[in-house]
Amino acid sequence: MELNHDWRGFSAIFNPRRRSSAKLLAGETTVAPSSTVHIIADGSIILAAQSADGEDFSRWHGKSVEAFFDAYSGRELAIIDRKQADQKLTEALALSHIHEQAAFFRDESTVRVISRGKSKIQTGVDASAASHHFLIGALQGWWAKILPSSYGFFIRLEEAATAASNNPMARVSYREIFVLIRRGRLVLFHTPDLTSLGQDRSRAPAAVVKYLSEKHAVPVQGLVASADDWAEWSELGSDSLHARAAWKKLAVAIQSNEAQLVPFRWQAMTLIATRGFFGF
Amino acid sequence: MGGGEFNTTTNEIIESTRTSAEFPVQILVNYWEMQVPLIGNRLDELLLSGVRHVTSFLPWQALESDISHTLVRFLQGISERNMTVSLIVSPEVGIHYPNSGLPKDILGKTEAAAQSIERGPIVIGLPPNQFAIPSLLSSDFTKRYYSFIARVDSLLADFEKTQGRPLNFITLVLTGSLWKYYRPSTRSSSSPYFGACGDYSANAAVSFRQRLDDFYSHAEFTESSPSAANRWKTHEMERINRAWFYQQCEAIFRNRTLHFARRRAKSVNIREIELFTPEADPSLTYSYFLQSLSSSRRGADFERLSGLVDEAASVGSMGSQSAAVPFVHWSTLGGFRALSDSERQFLVLKSLLLAGGCGGGVLIDEDEWLSFSRGFRNRVEKFARAVDRGDLRLRNEVLYLCPHLWSGPGLWSSVFRKAGLSARKISSLDWVEQGANQEALVLIVDPSLVLTRETVQRLLRWQSQAADRVLVLPRSALYSDGARALLDSVGTSRKIEISLGVSYRLQPLGTGKLVVYDPTELDPTRDLSGPEWDKFFGAVTALAEVEDPIRASDARLSLIPLARRDQSVGLFILNGTRGSVSGDILFPTSVSISDLMNELSSNAASRDVKAGAGAPAARRFALDVPACGVLPLSVDRVGLGTRSDNRAADQLGALGKANSLAAAAAELPGLGTTGEGGEASIWS
Numbered sequence: 001m002e003l004n005h006d007w008r009g010f011s012a013i014f015n016p017r018r019r020s021s022a023k024l025l026a027g028e029t030t031v032a033p034s035s036t037v038h039i040i041a042d043g044s045i046i047l048a049a050q051s052a053d054g055e056d057f058s059r060w061h062g063k064s065v066e067a068f069f070d071a072y073s074g075r076e077l078a079i080i081d082r083k084q085a086d087q088k089l090t091e092a093l094a095l096s097h098i099h100e101q102a103a104f105f106r107d108e109s110t111v112r113v114i115s116r117g118k119s120k121i122q123t124g125v126d127a128s129a130a131s132h133h134f135l136i137g138a139l140q141g142w143w144a145k146i147l148p149s150s151y152g153f154f155i156r157l158e159e160a161a162t163a164a165s166n167n168p169m170a171r172v173s174y175r176e177i178f179v180l181i182r183r184g185r186l187v188l189f190h191t192p193d194l195t196s197l198g199q200d201r202s203r204a205p206a207a208v209v210k211y212l213s214e215k216h217a218v219p220v221q222g223l224v225a226s227a228d229d230w231a232e233w234s235e236l237g238s239d240s241l242h243a244r245a246a247w248k249k250l251a252v253a254i255q256s257n258e259a260q261l262v263p264f265r266w267q268a269m270t271l272i273a274t275r276g277f278f279g280f
Numbered sequence: 281m282g283g284g285e286f287n288t289t290t291n292e293i294i295e296s297t298r299t300s301a302e303f304p305v306q307i308l309v310n311y312w313e314m315q316v317p318l319i320g321n322r323l324d325e326l327l328l329s330g331v332r333h334v335t336s337f338l339p340w341q342a343l344e345s346d347i348s349h350t351l352v353r354f355l356q357g358i359s360e361r362n363m364t365v366s367l368i369v370s371p372e373v374g375i376h377y378p379n380s381g382l383p384k385d386i387l388g389k390t391e392a393a394a395q396s397i398e399r400g401p402i403v404i405g406l407p408p409n410q411f412a413i414p415s416l417l418s419s420d421f422t423k424r425y426y427s428f429i430a431r432v433d434s435l436l437a438d439f440e441k442t443q444g445r446p447l448n449f450i451t452l453v454l455t456g457s458l459w460k461y462y463r464p465s466t467r468s469s470s471s472p473y474f475g476a477c478g479d480y481s482a483n484a485a486v487s488f489r490q491r492l493d494d495f496y497s498h499a500e501f502t503e504s505s506p507s508a509a510n511r512w513k514t515h516e517m518e519r520i521n522r523a524w525f526y527q528q529c530e531a532i533f534r535n536r537t538l539h540f541a542r543r544r545a546k547s548v549n550i551r552e553i554e555l556f557t558p559e560a561d562p563s564l565t566y567s568y569f570l571q572s573l574s575s576s577r578r579g580a581d582f583e584r585l586s587g588l589v590d591e592a593a594s595v596g597s598m599g600s601q602s603a604a605v606p607f608v609h610w611s612t613l614g615g616f617r618a619l620s621d622s623e624r625q626f627l628v629l630k631s632l633l634l635a636g637g638c639g640g641g642v643l644i645d646e647d648e649w650l651s652f653s654r655g656f657r658n659r660v661e662k663f664a665r666a667v668d669r670g671d672l673r674l675r676n677e678v679l680y681l682c683p684h685l686w687s688g689p690g691l692w693s694s695v696f697r698k699a700g701l702s703a704r705k706i707s708s709l710d711w712v713e714q715g716a717n718q719e720a721l722v723l724i725v726d727p728s729l730v731l732t733r734e735t736v737q738r739l740l741r742w743q744s745q746a747a748d749r750v751l752v753l754p755r756s757a758l759y760s761d762g763a764r765a766l767l768d769s770v771g772t773s774r775k776i777e778i779s780l781g782v783s784y785r786l787q788p789l790g791t792g793k794l795v796v797y798d799p800t801e802l803d804p805t806r807d808l809s810g811p812e813w814d815k816f817f818g819a820v821t822a823l824a825e826v827e828d829p830i831r832a833s834d835a836r837l838s839l840i841p842l843a844r845r846d847q848s849v850g851l852f853i854l855n856g857t858r859g860s861v862s863g864d865i866l867f868p869t870s871v872s873i874s875d876l877m878n879e880l881s882s883n884a885a886s887r888d889v890k891a892g893a894g895a896p897a898a899r900r901f902a903l904d905v906p907a908c909g910v911l912p913l914s915v916d917r918v919g920l921g922t923r924s925d926n927r928a929a930d931q932l933g934a935l936g937k938a939n940s941l942a943a944a945a946a947e948l949p950g951l952g953t954t955g956e957g958g959e960a961s962i963w964s
Contacts, residue, residue, distance in 0.1 A: 003313070007407035007613060008376055008647075017617065017651075038570045047469045048566035054578020054618070062470035073286055078573070082466060089403045089410070098407040102572035109573060126574050132575075195317040238524075 005097040006177075006190035013155060013177050014133040016234050037075050038111070041065050042082040044258025051075075067112065076115040078125070084110060099186055115153030131224075132248045136186075143271060144184040144278075152180045152220040154192070154209055154262075157227040175227065178212055178220075205262040229253060248276030300364045301333055301451040301551065304632055304641030304664045306607070307649055309356035310376065319350070323357045334358075335366040335453075335643060337380020340428050343435075355439055359449060364744040366551070368453040369432055370537060371416075371425070372402045373461060374557035374611035377954045379411045380404065383424065387411055392418040395481040396562075403868050404461070404559050405568035406613045413458050416533060418483040429540040435566035446547035454537050454681060455555040456604060457599055459530045459902030460686040461562055468563035472584075472592055476519065476805045477686035478526045488525050495524075500732055500760040507868035512730070520728045520758065523804045524685035527707050535600040552599025553640060554606045558588035559614030568614065579614035582623045584858050593634035593674065594696065595685050598708035601719065605640035612648045622908040624648075626856060629910050633662060633840050633852055634701075636667035637674035662880045663912075669940045672842040672850045674716050677702040677826050681739075682708070682726040683804055690726045691817075693809035698817040700829035701840060718746070721824040723841065724817075727754040727799030728806075733762035740770060740789075749792040750824040754799045755785070770794070780819075781812025793823050827868050830915075837905060841915075849915040850876050855905035862904045869917055872897045876912035 040048045044064050049057035060068055069077060084238070088109055092101040106125045113122050132140070139147070158174045179202040180188035192212060194202035205257035209222040237246035251273045253259035261268055274280065309331075312708040326334065336354075343351065358365045375381045386392055394415040396402050401412035412419050432452070460477065466477035478484070496502075513521070534552065544549055558564075567581055589608055597604040608631035610616050614625060631642040636639050641664070642878045649657070678699040680692055685707045695703050699722075711717060723742060725731070736759075743751040759767065775787040784797035797816065801808050830839055830851060840852040843856050851873075855861045905911055 002315075003377070003408070005378060005408040009312075011617070034763045036574065038574045040570060042466055046571055047466055050567060050570035050574045050576055050580055052574045052576045052578075054576050054580045056580050058581075058583045080570075080573075085566060086400055086465075089364050089405075089569060090412075091402070092410060093401070093412055095409070097409045101410050105569060105572045111573075144890075193315050195315055210494055250956065 002193045003190050004188050007098065007192045009175075009177050010099075010179075010189045012175060013157065013230070014136055014234070020207055026158055028243050033077070033230040036078050036113075036255045037068075037072060038078045038080065039065065039068070040082055040085045043062060076113065077110040078108055078122075078134060080111050087163050098248075099189075115168040135242070136245075138238075138275060139181060139269075140184055147181075150180075150182045150218045152178060152212060152216055152218050154178045154212055154220055154229075156205060156208075156222070156224045157230050158224065159227045160225065176208075180218065205260065209262050214277075221265065221268055224262060225250075225253065225259040229258065244276060244279045247272060251272050290636070290837075297499065299848050301335075301549070301962065302641075302668075303333070303363055304636035305332075305649075305660060306335045306366065306643045307331060308609075308643055308645045309336055312337045312339065312346075312350055313904065314350070314354070316348050316353060319357050321351050323361055323436065325365065325389060327361050327363065328408040332362075333364045335368065335684060337372065337377075337381065338367045338369045338432065339375055339407055340371060340425075341381050342377055342382050343428065343432065344383065351435070352439060354917060355450065359443060361801070362449075364451070367432075368455060368555070369429065369541065370455040371458045372455055372457065372555055372557065372609075373413070373560035374406055374609055375612060378404075378408055378558075378609070382411070382414065386414055386421055386424060389418075389420060389729050391482065392420045393481065394458070394462055394484075396462060397476045397478065398464045398466060398478050399480060400464065402562055402597040403565050404464060404562070405562050405565040406611065408613075410565075410568075415479050415481045415483045416458055417479055417487045417529060419479070425636060426540050429537055430543065431552040433541055433544050440545055440547060444626060444710040447545060447631055448547055448549060451549040452541055453553050454534065454550065454552050456530065456598065457533065457535070459526065460556075461560070462526075462685070463562050465562045465565040470559060471689075472563045472588055472778045473686060473688050474805075474807060475687070476522070477520055477684065480829045488522065491525055491528065491963065492521055492529050493925050495526070498732075498912070500762050503761050518801050520730065521682070523687050523728060524730060525651070526687070527684045531598070531600070531708070534554060534604075536877045538600045538660040546928055552604045554592075554595070554597035555609055555643070556588070556592040556606060557596055557609045557611055558585045558614050559611050561588055563588070572831075575780060576618075578618055579811035580618075580629075582619055583688055583856065585619075585627055586630065589631050589634060592704055593701070594692075594703070596676070596679070596704040596706040596711045597685060598706070598711040603639070603714045606635040606638050607640045607643050608635045608647070608911075609643040610648065612645050616677055618809075623650060626758070626854070626910065629650075629660060629663070630840075630854060630856075631936065632663055632876040633672070633842065633910075634674070636664065636828075637840070637842050639673075641667070659877070661952070662877070666850070666880055667900050672847050673844075674840075675702045675843050676704045677824075678704070678719050678722045678724065678821065679712060679720045680726065681712075681729060681878055682707055684730045687805050689807050689809070690728060690804050691724070691808050691813060694813035694817050695724060697809070697814060698821055702829065703820075704824070709742070712807050714743055721748065722750045722752065722820060724752040724820070725754055727756050727758075728802050729754075729758065731759045731762060732762045733766055736763040740766075743792055743794070744790045748824060750820060751789065751792070751796060752795040752797065752820055755796045756799055758800060758802070765797075778819075780815060784816065785821075795820055795823070816831040830868070831866045832863050833866060834861055836861045837863050838867075839865070844914075847919075849911045849914045851913045853905055853909075853911040855907065855909045856909050859905055860906045860909070864904070865901045865903065866901045867915070869899075870897045870899050871915045871917055873901060874914045874916075876914040879914050880912075897958065944953070 011279055018121055033050035033051060033055055037051045039046055044065055044066065046060050046065060046068060047070070065079065086103055092104045095101045095104055109125065110121060111125070113120050154176065156174050156176045176191050176194040177189060179186060194208060194211070197207060197211055201243045205222050205224050209220050213220040233246040233249055236242045236249070250259065254261055254272065256270060295358055301748050302403070310327065319574065355365070371382055373380050379387055392414050393401050403410055403412050437448060449893065460478045463475065464475045480927065492513055496512045501509045501512060538550065542548070564584060592606045592608050595606070597606070610628065616627065628642060628644065635641055679693060680703060681693045682688065682690055682692065682705060685705060692705055692922070706712065712720065723739065725739070739751055739753070743749045753767070770789060775785055777785050782797055787794050830841055832839055832853070836855065836857050838854045838856065840854065842850040842852070844850050853865065862883060
């Protein structure tokens with residue numbers, strides 16, 4: 001059965017799991033977290049708190065914002081009123097999948113930002129703070145103005161033999177996803193059902209791209225890369241400071257035939273290279 | 281995590297799942313996530329890897345729109361390969377399907393949506409989309425739902441015909457569904473099960489009023505006068521009445537589901553469980569909301585997920601036929617996925633020990649399971665096998681009978697603080713009467729429970745069924761006239777009134793005791809705990825000779841003591857923090873300890889020589905537990921000390937005394953046993 005919104009497949013490709021837990025734990029103990037702390041408060045009582053650094057603030061639930069502010073006086077706080085959060089949660093129910101719902105929360109939430117003793121009201125969270133996958137971020141950024149209103153892209157990640165052998169139940173040597181975008185919105189994402197293509201044709205990326213393009217009546221751009229390379233680019237790209245490096249590595253990989261654009265389009269290559277070498 | 285030698289292979293781990301559909305580690309392989317033509321290949325791969333039993337959810341919407349007969353093909357494939365399968369049919373959360381498999385048209389009706397006590401929708405924040413859960417009391421919902429269950433039954437019955445053989449390779453798994461999720465995010469965020477849990481929608485209100493009238497129209501409540509029932513239906517009683525109402529609704533839902541599920545497909549096995557999906561808990565909805573704002577990719581919900589696992593093991597849920605054992609489902613759609621490897625391993629192990637120790641286990645996605653290291657999977661497998669053969673089991677020594685399992689806490693906090701993991705929160709006396717749960721020594725009744733004559737009768741029967749049991753009842757106004765008369769009739773002249781913070785009356789009853797205490801508050805959703813209650817429960821547990829739980833000197837360490845078949849204890853020391861912790865473990869008696877992993881790894885012969893292999897006997901041991909570590913210890917008592925040992929010694933002493941008296945009476949004329957109140961004076 002083909003799911004329209006295959007979140008597991010989407011996460012596996014666009015939000016790959018961090019590689020080393022030891023590195024993560026070590027990082028948390030040596031580097032002082034500095035990101036904005038987002039808080040949902042009922043009056044002055046904290047109901048939930050989160051930061052991009054993944055700190056566990058659960059012991060603060062039920063305590064006052066003032067006490068929290070005293071304890072984290074150097075940090076920027078973004079406070080959302082509970083009633084507003086409830087309202088946004090209810091309004092977002094009409095949206096079809098969690099990616100859209102999360103974008104809605106980011107765009108529509110009104111937060112009170114407290115930083116260095118100053119307070120201001122702000123609607124919408126800075127998109128640059130949102131650590132999209134570098135590719136999704138680009139597609140929903142200014143590229144959206146020059147790309148077709150409807151198109152799809154297909155990604156195939158080939159897994160190294162060692163990775164597959166480590167997995168006793170490995171059943172495919174590659175992982176795939178097809179994403180359909182209409183007017184800048186992700187309307188469909190799933191692992192495409194290619195069984196009607198036959199085994200041989202479904203292995204050929206060009207045939208798959210052609211099939212998907214005909215099936216959805218949109219232009220489709222394919223990308224074939226190794227899973228290891230993709231994981232490395234994704235980890236780099238998750239940090240906005242290093243996103244340019246990720247694009248550069250992708251461009252170099254395409255140039256050296258380690259990754260493949262299917263079909264090869266100069267326009268797509270130019271966009272990738274521009275991001276990689278000039279940063280926009 | 282603690283180390284250990286692992287001799288088994290991954291295949292052995294997975295192979296162990298083929299032994300039974302009840303193995304404590306269940307691998308989730310959802311049939312609808314497979315492409316139909318590839319189902320056979322997929323099952324062949326699983327079979328080659330040694331997997332002979334799989335578990336799959338059966339999403340309602342997936343079944344209704346299954347035009348390519350994916351389920352039948354999947355079952356056909358299972359049958360052809362001599363595999364077995366568990367199908368979880370009830371509406372559940374945390375399923376990788378839009379709206380967790382609930383039909384979109386039902387969710388689209390605002391009148392069919394559930395409402396929390398704050399009169400807002402209850403949003404489940406997990407992918408693939410956030411949605412508001414429906415009211416299980418809505419007629420729109422129930423009509424469609426029971427049709428769905430009947431359709432599953434028909435589908436299986438038809439499949440049985442085409443197969444021409446019994447479908448005993450299929451187990452339908454019925455769960456407690458959405459009832460426990462009817463909690464507002466606001467109150468749940470600090471303590472998940474504190475406060476009122478229940479559907480406050482208009483559907484529920486109508487149903488509540490009807491049930492209230494039915495319940496209190498019983499002769500027991502109208503004996504003195506027809507209007508006497510009105511005192512039970514006042515506004516002040518609403519919280520108390522709603523608590524039992526929701527519990528009754530859940531029981532009816534379970535009964536009806538079972539009834540519809542086994543009308544035609546009689547050969548299908550049916551199992552009832554209580555499925556907990558911590559990631560889908562309403563207490564995490566705000567957390568997920570903030571994650572989308574802060575774009576955090578690191579898991580920040582570790583402590584809360586860990587706390588939700590604790591909650592799962594503390595309740596004794598009752599199905600329609602048998603106790604519904606707890607299973608913890610890690611969907612990996614929410615906060616669990618963002619945790620580090622060691623944190624995820626910690627949670628899986630903790631779930632296995634706590635839920636497995638109660639007869640349940642852990643349900644985990646196949647990919648997630650395989651993402652763990654081979655060493656970890658070996659370790660889990662060893663514990664799972666021990667749990668499966670009943671060698672690691674949580675004891676149920678103290679029971680807390682409350683009107684609603686998912687509302688609280690009432691006095692539960694104090695009870696849990698005193699008795700630890702040997703305490704279980706229950707809402708049905710049927711649960712107590714289940715074979716495996718009859719070891720309880722103390723039964724404490726929540727002050728907000730409405731007590732009828734039948735309930736009191738059953739409580740007294742429970743108390744008299746075994747020696748030395750202590751029954752603790754509230755002295756509240758929530759007794760029916762019949763119940764009060766019955767309780768008064770069992771009173772003896774020997775009563776002691778005690779007032780040490782909490783006033784209570786103590787009286788002997790059979791070989792045990794009856795304690796009647798004065799509650800200070802009747803609201804079931806209030807936290808009534810306090811030092812006076814701690815003291816009271818200390819006295820009550822001492823009466824029943826419930827041993828003090830093993831304690832850790834550092835509050836960051838938590839302990840899971842599991843009873844073993846050889847009377848020793850498998851003690852697991854858990855450090856749920858991101859740093860190592862040094863602390864002391866304090867035992868109530870002198871014990872010797874050894875490495876449990878070694879014991880589980882070794883064969884039966886070498887198990888016999890474990891005594892003396894560990895550290896010297898003591899009551900206090902110091903140890904270091906690494907971050908997210910779980911240390912398994914085998915604990916053996918030194919000398920007499922257990923309650924059963926003491927009781928045996930008492931019985932031997934009493935027998936010796938009786939024999940001496942009998943012998944003396946035969947030899948010495950004039951010797952008699954006289955005295956008041958059963959007290960014997962030896963020489964007249």
